[in-house]
Amino acid sequence: MRFRPLRTTLTFLAAAALTLSASACGGADAVETGSAGNELAGAKFVVGSKDFTENIMLGKIAVHLLKAHGAEIVDKTNLGGTVPNRKALESGEIDLYWDYSGTGWIEFLKNTKPIQDSAEQFKATAEADLSKNKIKWIGPTPLNNTYALAIRSEKAQELGVKTVSDVAELLKTKPQEVTLCIETEFSTRDDGLPGLSKAYGMEIPKNQVKLLDTGVVYTETDKGQTCNFGEVFTTDGRIAALGLTVLEDDKKFFPIYNAAVTVRQETFEKYPALEKVLQPVIAKLDDATMQQLNAQVDVEGMEPDKVSAEWLKKEGFLGSDAA
Template identity: 45%
Template structure:
């Protein structure tokens, strides 16, 4: 207990001083619903993740779950960028990470068109990634961290907005968008969405109506009325915290980005029990659950490792 309190004290000091917390901090856990697995005892498993909040929380969930099962886990979460995290898995520097089906299909496997339907998209990326790269995809969670168009509740009520195809109901002068820099030009992002919904950039959506901003300020920019509409993601905790409304993607333009545990084939073949550990965890991770977990970090200032531990405890997976 003293060691744990000391670790927390160090983390609080680091945060208070404005420095980046150490990504390797993991609180102790005891087995709960996750029982020790004899075959995993002492087995080294290197877990990685990307650097944004949701990935950090998911990465810590994986670290803690495998630790409770008896594995010797190396926490290598908090890697900058999707490509770098994925490269470490492909090259054998790490063994396991949470990934998104749409990212795997489009970004890593170079496919131009998403597959319609969550199950079909999962099966497509599962089969192709195993065949080409030896990466095993476990069945995905319900959470779908896809793109969305968000507005304030007041804007939704004022113009009767419930789906993306309702955007023309907003007068052109007020048809303003906040879009982050990366998403703006992507085929599965802002310009692609406009094309998919028959809205011409420069006409139905004047160029001057679009502000390119960082993700860090985008949600507040919409909430404060600087933009009427914003390109958001469905599981971001700020959606709930700021009482924003996500419009239905009624033309099913945006790809499915269901989160799933991915791992090297060597690990999956040697330890099929890992799939059994993560199956009940994945089943619990819905959009609403993930929004709450993300908000505990981004809105309430919680530490990803403690947020992950507390959720696993609340669900009875660990003690």
Template identity: 40%
Template sequence: MLDRLKRDHLKSARLTSVRRLGIGVAALAIAGTLAGCGLAPATSYVPDAAPGSIRPIEGAVGAEVTVTGRNNTEGLILGKMAVLAATAAGFTVSDLTNVPGSQPTRTLMLQGDANIIWEYTGTAWLSFLGHTEGIPDQDAQWQAVHDEDLQNGLTWGAKAPLNNTYALAVTDETASEYGLSTLSDMAKVPVDQRTYCVEPEFNSRPDGFTPMLAHYGLDRGTPDGVPESNIGLYDVGAIYSATDAGECTFGEVFATDGRIDALGLTVLADDQKFFPAYNVAPVLNTETLEQFPELAGIFEQFSPLLTDEVMRSLNLRVDVDGEDPADVAFDWMAENGFITAAP
């Protein structure tokens, strides 16, 4: 995670050609970066889409918009949804998803080289806008980042319920055995079974593991709290299988990871609101939105349906079942009637 303009209408015509050149340069730079890492260039494959409940916007035919997004599973699925939605709305869409890292996508948006991205409220607040503490209340966090980013020429659309923040999970069997559904319930587990698998960063963050335990009334390093011997450090990808295998009772996870469902894990609710909010929302170039205000309504059609549970099921189809993110995005959009298959 990691930083932040505005233009007036008199400049827009002259900036269009500059932006297109910027997009080309950015795309070449990104492709070079990917190739240097041994990865494939950004996959621009998206099934052909036609309007469903998303209808063409007046003036969109012939207008160009660029969608960007990061090169992780969730970023790809959401990015492809945005490409499909903008296509159904009548735009000519440049697909600049699959960008490595959050800072390059932020730069593309700030420089006007991309018009649409799905972004996380906590990422923008803490990494891009430089605040030191997140806001656990999801509505307050969205409002704060929305208001501050306006000065950067970016307008945040309505947030989705999807909140991809830190979380702790247990196996379904453990949840049933001890009656666990919230982080407050950690205290129900006997000390000798109160074991944790966490990644090193979360373990050492000033807003991470140790203060989280204290927030929930458990003292780290004490015999009746969480003894140091009860804490194991793992690579983030190994935590899911380690938790499933019983190497620890509580595993640090991300709330929308598909492996949660694949392994039968139960995510414990952050009932005392310790973790910052990381709701995802469409972020639009303000100038583009002023020209096509109906764009906000396009995303408002499907953003409210993007919950943690929905995103986990979609991520699972890619990470576990091996499906293409674009196909997964298309299927979900079509099943919900937002788009149809092009004739």
């Protein structure tokens, strides 16, 4: 899942915003403990998150919300990628973080085929992870932050590509045009490039695949110099801001990625009010909302901590005493 800024200047702003968000706690401090209720009074939670904009934002939402309901919070958002967060959750280093149903199904539970129905995919993931690993999933959000391939719109018209199958055909006729920018994690995941290549029968030469940081993938795809195609997240606000065209996954390879809070079963059983507190917020997080929130960080250069707090306050989730 991914998000990016407008060209060079906004790339810098977004990077600065992410750096600040990793250490800033000012926004969370502005929310008075118990200002929205005391369901979690006496609880203490260490909150983690992955290291891309949307997941940092979701982590900050949890930080503000749980604190407003009386919990003491240790903010460890921007902890790293999927693997570090999952390991930290399982070991007890953190108490909760947001993950995605498709990631749980493919990466954690080692299934090879996604379930195309959103509700069924989440149900199967949540039930299996609880049974096998004692991890509780609270959710899901309506948002589906799935992977996709994107290309700058003018180049899409020039090459006549609308689907991923079109890219596979282009490899046969104009292989030099199929240059790809992706993140490191996407290069190794079963629901990333290896699986995508197999599903579509395309082998992109290694020298035509560039591994870049998330934000750089977007800007380089927009420039069209390093790569024509880029791996993107469908809820990323930079897709529209940069005028990129998202290619249809016509073989429906990519799983559905509904976000949810993952927490150890023992923690949830100790604090079942977590679900009551989180679910109203979870229900509000659809694709359009997340695109707007992500764009405030990656396009406008705001801090995730501030954006998340302002959104929660605007929606009435922080109580009347919230700053």
